[in-house]
Amino acid sequence: MKKLNRLYLGTNTKMYKTIAETTSFLTQLRQLTEDLADSPLTLFVIPSFTSLESANRITSGSHIRLGAQNMCWEDQGQFTGEISPVMLKEVGVSVVEIGHSERRHVFRENDFDQEKKTAKAAQSGFTPLLCIGETLTQREYGLSGETLSTQLKVGLHSITTEQAEQLWIAYEPVWAIGVNGIPADSDYVAERHAGIRRILCARFGEEQGSRIPILYGGSVNPQNAQELIALPDVDGLFIGRSAWDASQFNRIIRQVMPLYMNK
Ligand code: 13P
Numbered sequence: 001m002k003k004l005n006r007l008y009l010g011t012n013t014k015m016y017k018t019i020a021e022t023t024s025f026l027t028q029l030r031q032l033t034e035d036l037a038d039s040p041l042t043l044f045v046i047p048s049f050t051s052l053e054s055a056n057r058i059t060s061g062s063h064i065r066l067g068a069q070n071m072c073w074e075d076q077g078q079f080t081g082e083i084s085p086v087m088l089k090e091v092g093v094s095v096v097e098i099g100h101s102e103r104r105h106v107f108r109e110n111d112f113d114q115e116k117k118t119a120k121a122a123q124s125g126f127t128p129l130l131c132i133g134e135t136l137t138q139r140e141y142g143l144s145g146e147t148l149s150t151q152l153k154v155g156l157h158s159i160t161t162e163q164a165e166q167l168w169i170a171y172e173p174v175w176a177i178g179v180n181g182i183p184a185d186s187d188y189v190a191e192r193h194a195g196i197r198r199i200l201c202a203r204f205g206e207e208q209g210s211r212i213p214i215l216y217g218g219s220v221n222p223q224n225a226q227e228l229i230a231l232p233d234v235d236g237l238f239i240g241r242s243a244w245d246a247s248q249f250n251r252i253i254r255q256v257m258p259l260y261m262n263k
Contacts, residue, residue, distance in 0.1 A: 004235050007041050007042070007235070008042045009041065009239070010043065010065075010095075011240065017051065022054065025045075029246040033253060036253070052088075055091075060092055067096065070098070070100075070103060072084050073116035073119070085120060088126070095129055096117070097129045098118050101174045111151055122160075131169075133218070135175065152196065156203060168212065169200070170216070190232060193231065221242040
């Protein structure tokens with residue numbers, strides 16, 4: 001049984017697509033999915049910062065929501081190299097990705113950084129997309145549940161129940177992400193999503209906690225997307241490589257939509 005009436009599907013293009021590539025991708029994706037504009041699908045794309053302005057021209061007035069891959073927790077100031085919520089508003093961003101595995105592990109961001117960003121994103125009226133996930137070592141030591149719990153408790157520490165209405169969570173096991181990723185098996189994903197749901201319900205109450213979309217990410221591909229979306233408490237998919245070709249992304253969307261709506 002699904003808890004939500006909407007399906008959430010999106011992609012983060014990481015540091016791959018140039019402005020020209022992003023525009024071409026979005027133009028195709030918009031055309032291919034135009035018929036789904038009024039369907040219960042929330043479709044979002046999170047390109048590089050430099051592509052946001054052009055991306056906004058293509059997505060504005062469409063069914064595709066635009067996201068940013070990161071955000072500073074201040075509106076302005078002495079933060080060389082950072083991008084503020086005010087700047088993201090200017091270019092039509094509505095979703096802010098926070099704490100992606102690569103931010104945590106390559107750039108050493110910690111749970112307290114995520115807390116500040118999640119709070120600021122919510123206060124600024126964005127949808128915070130908080131990404132969480134355990135490393136292989138944490139999994140091997142039996143610490144997956146504890147790791148996710150810590151990431152959620154700290155990352156969402158300042159979020160009110162009212163703000164939680166805008167919140168999305170992405171569960172992305174670190175070992176399952178990217179070119180060297182090992183796809184997670186369904187039982188494992190189901191167990192983790194159930195655990196995340198329990199924590200969200202404990203934190204925000206049963207009613208609000210049950211309404212927060214929990215997306216799965218990490219080596220999602222056309223072969224495993226259907227099995228993953230059929231799992232309880234998987235409300236969407238957050239896809240990297242397999243969604244960077246608009247036709248393939250569109251195929252995945254078509255594969256999973258009927259399954260999700262009937263589950
Ligand atoms: P892949 O689908 O390429 O493993 O990446 C997932 C991801 O990091 C989405 O944010």
